[in-house]
Amino acid sequence: MLITCPYCGPRDVSEFAYQGDGNRTRPDPASTDPEAWNAYVYDRLNPAGLHNEIWQHAGGCRAHLAVVRDTLTHEISSVRFAREHGAPAHGRRKPGAKA
């Protein structure tokens, strides 16, 4: 399987570290809602088909990537920098945003 890193180009899957389900958002660290934390830590979308997932180009530019991959065919339909994808985690700014 090849993943096309937006920075490095197409590279072999063995250069990448898998970080799993990209649909989860970490609750606000100040949150004391056990259900929200349980869902974040333990519950996964596990679709047979298109899957949003996070990879890191650990053996390359080390960027975190938001990848859409088909879990039935391993076909990759989209690779973007994770920082440009979705809302930033609680307590973090969007890149380039003023403090």
Next chain:
Amino acid sequence: MAEYSAFSLLKNALSGNRDWKPAWRKPSPKASYDVVIIGGGGHGLSTAYYLAKEFGITNVAVLEKGYLGSGNVGRNTTAVRSNYLLPQNTRFYEHSMKMWENLSHDLNYNVMFSQRGVLNLAHTPGQLDDLARKGNAMRHLGVDAELMTPAEIGRRVPGLDMSQQARFPIYGGLMQERAGTARHDAVAWGYARGADRRGVDIIENCEVTGFLRDGDRVTGVSTSRGEIRARKVAVAVAGSTGRVMQLAGIDRMPIESHVLQAFVSESLKPFLDTVLTFGMGHFYVGQSDKGGLVYGGDLDGYNSYAQRGSLPIVEEVMSEMLALFPSLAPVRVLRSWGGVCDMSMDGSPIITTGPLPGMYLNCGWCYGGFKATPASGFCFAHTIAKDAPHEFNAPFTLDRFSRGTVIDDKGQGPTPRMH
């Protein structure tokens, strides 16, 4: 249907083997059953068998999307063991081991259970200490375990590279002598025949396409062969758990589906009479009665429903084999395949009532489901029949994650690909 025996073998041999009957019927689905089990793999079939045999519930259907034995029950590397650290796991798998020891007689079907031992190797003193701790935990619960020195291992497994020049020199190992292997297809066929003889309908080529609901309650399933109503619907679909639960409207589960590859080499003369696991990676190997080496390693490492694997893991598995047995370098691989594993968040299974009323769930086997087949079926049947878990599966709940009672044998945390 006749009992299998030396006499029946001889009689049929003399009559040209023309009078054998099929081992199970091919019935059409009825409109309703007391229990419908989704998934005709090892666990679904053994659940049906024990429902009929132990709990007297025979109005049961097992629905299989493909043909019997086409899923993980025919794709695993056949090892059977009960060498766990945590008591919840040890008790459950040891119960399974005791059932394996009498399974061929119980089923009147030879599952070729062979107690040839499973030996975990240690390659550092720290790892050996860890194995000693596990062995002591096992012996504390009455399970056999024996620490072996390098000299003993060298005598037991002559092909191993025991030298200090080995890539990872061997410091010792933990042996469970009662562990071993079984013929996986025979397990599926034996349970299917046993369930069928007690009146269970085994319906192949019958894919579940949805659940029939009355409010929250599950009242049956719609299938590619029509609607089937049932008082109780049991789900035992391993790697397809995500897909089937989605049909019931449950999107998120503490499960990820991953692909695990397995390999068989060309036939060799007998040289390995135990099952061996490597400690400096993830690798295990046994030799089948036909002579082929049956071996495997790690998951491919990312979510997959494809029953095939990728090349980086092939390379890793082969290199791990050669680190242990340099002499196997010229041996050719005969075939390889992949199976989809339902990896749970703590590496332990789920056998429980719910999560919806009328539904029962059996999943989360990671890559250790085959050895659990008898106990899983027995405990799941108990759970279905009595609407309460057996003491052996009481810890394997679905809500243990939110309640903080996870059973993480490896201490790995909620990263399923690492279990």
